[in-house]
Amino acid sequence: MNALPETLLKTLHEVVGDAGLITDAERMHSYLSDWRNAYHGQAAMVLRPASTGEVAAVVRLCSEAGVALVPQGGNTGLCGGSIPDDSGKQVVLSLTRMVRIRAVDSGNETMTVEAGVILQRLQEAAAEVGRLFPLSLGAEGSCTVGGNLATNAGGTAVLRYGNMRDLVLGLEVVLPDGRIWNGLRGLRKDNTGYDLKQLFIGSEGTLGIITAAVLKLFPAVRSRTTAWVALPSPQAAVELIGQMRSLCGDRLTGFELMSRQSLDFVLSHVAGCNDLFGEIHPWYVLIELSDTLANAPLNDMLESSLGEAFERGTALDAVVASSEAQVAALWALREGISEAQNHEGPSLKHDISVAVSSIPAFIEEADMRLQKAFPSVRIVAYGHVGDGNLHYNISKPLGAEDSAFKAQGEAIMRVIFDVTVSFAGSISAEHGLGQSKRDAARHYKDPLELELMRSIKQTLDPAGLMNPGKLL
Incomplete structure (x- = not known):
């Protein structure tokens, strides 16, 4: 009934x-x-x-x-x-029936779309008019624009283009009382008070329902080069990305770090993926350079950077893709991690961020504390080095009971978040809080920040009917 x-x-x-x-x-x-x-x-x-x-x-x-x-x-x-x-x-x-692309303004480099548009369809629509919408993540074939906005999605191109928050000019939002706020303005300058759209981006549907957005478009990419590089340590990754930023500027579009454990899971469970080197290495990065020029000297830039890295010992081996099929194969190694980890039984997902310079020390400290407190857990660390975002996931020890591992989830999370906060980091970089991190946020966020967030919630949704039990 x-x-x-x-x-x-x-x-x-x-x-x-x-x-x-x-x-x-x-x-x-x-x-x-x-x-x-x-x-x-x-x-x-x-x-x-x-x-x-x-x-x-x-x-x-x-x-x-x-x-x-x-x-x-x-x-x-x-x-x-x-x-x-x-x-x-x-x-x-x-919102999955709201799939219209309402307008494309090539002169203003914007596209107005409804919240139910699938991210991949948005990317394709931009390409059809010779433009790029740069947000890219593993779920792009099924995630929607509204969800991307509600969680301030990040993905693999944040290094160059920013999070979803950086890609939005205007929003249309249905408020908790049913009124419609029409903020669909494609303006890059509007200095008339509070930037209201930012309240709803990342609010996870707790303040209103995003129904449409004006999104930024960018010039289409006409050349790119992609490499898979073996490294001795996370510190080497930080040194290499600094070197490549100096040489390549904003042509550096992707810089993804992966531990050997992450790669082992992919090689075991994702069809068609192969180990590219004859020797096992502790860490790897996937590097991508791109340019709007068809004949940009990206390979020369990459080879110059890697040559210097080999001399310094910050790179141990490298493969540069020579075709689109090889580019796809390299990205499959990175994008297959989440799926592969699911095959290893229950896992604990943690999406943290620290300053880029703190990544090596964070990994060292978190690894040490976890292995001391929970021997034999398998640490699956990977993520977006260029913006300080790590997916620091934990799989159960081999042979362990699922229920026993799940029972340790809260204690494992506390260790990871304690280390994160000790480095002035965030317990959620791009996934949001939802219900899984709501209580942790109450423990780790500044009390004044929480007070201000609750004040905003009370003002817009005094009855608490918008996605209750999430975020706050």
């Missing part, structure tokens, strides 16, 4: 139509658990509005009835931010 009053159910049905209402348990299932099967919930229904007007009507009706809403995009998050609670009284509001 549905947990909502029959009159409300009928009215919501009238708003979204047959295509926008899901109440059947089997059809609702995929909306009630995340892709890793780590978070599960129940819901009164799933609503899939097809327009901003429909979103506004749904939000207004639920606000008047005191019904909590859980906004959802592609449901590819790692922190449970888009999963309802177990009460069965919340409504999942999926």
Whole structure:
């Protein structure tokens, strides 16, 4: 039996139509658990509005009835931010029918898109007009623009282009009372007070529902070179990226660090991936240079940088891709890590950031403390060295019971976050807080920051009906 009053159910049905209402348990299932099967919930229904007007009507009706809403995009998050609670009284509001690309302004280098547009489709639409939308991450074939905005997604090109926050000029947002804020302005300069869009980016749907955005476009990439480089240590990675930044400037688009444990998992579980060197090395980086010029001397720059690195001992071996197929093969080694780790049983995902210069010391300290407190856990460390973001994930020891490992999750997290904060870092770099890190944020964030965040939440959503139990 549905947990909502029959009159409300009928009215919501009238708003979204047959295509926008899901109440059947089997059809609702995929909306009630995340892709890793780590978070599960129940819901009164799933609503899939097809327009901003429909979103506004749904939000207004639920606000008047005191019904909590859980906004959802592609449901590819790692922190449970888009999963309802177990009460069965919340409504999942999926934006996946809002897929229009409303406008392309080549002169202004912008594109206006709705929240349900898949990131890969956005990339393709930009390419169709000879432009680039640079956000790139492993889930780009299924994650949505709205979810990317709600979590301030990062990905592999932050080094050059920034996080999602840096790629947005304007937003359209349905507020918790159902009013529509039209901030779809493609302006790079607008000095008329508070930059309201920044409140909603990274807010994980707790302040309102993003329905559309004006996004920045960039000149298309016409040349690139990609290399896989073996390193002796994370310190070597920091030295190498500094050297390459000095030589290559903003042509340095990607610089991804991976431990040998990360690579071993990929080689064991991802079809078609091969070890590129005859010798095992402790660390690797994937480096990518790109340029808008078709014949930019990227190979010369890369070879010059690597030659100097070999002389200094900061690089041990290297392979430079000579075709698009080889480029894809190199990226598969990096992008296959998360999938591969799932095959090793339960894992604990940690998405931290520290200053780039602190990465080597962080890894050394965190490794030491973890191995002392939890012998034989397998540490899967990889990430975006150029912006200080590490995915410092933990897999269970070989042969360990799943339940015993999961029971240690809180204690393992505390060790990692204690080390992170000791380096003035963040416990969440690009995945958000969701429900998995909500309580940790209360422990680690500055009390005044939390007070200010709660004040904003109270002002915009005094009834607490927007994605309750997440972030705060």
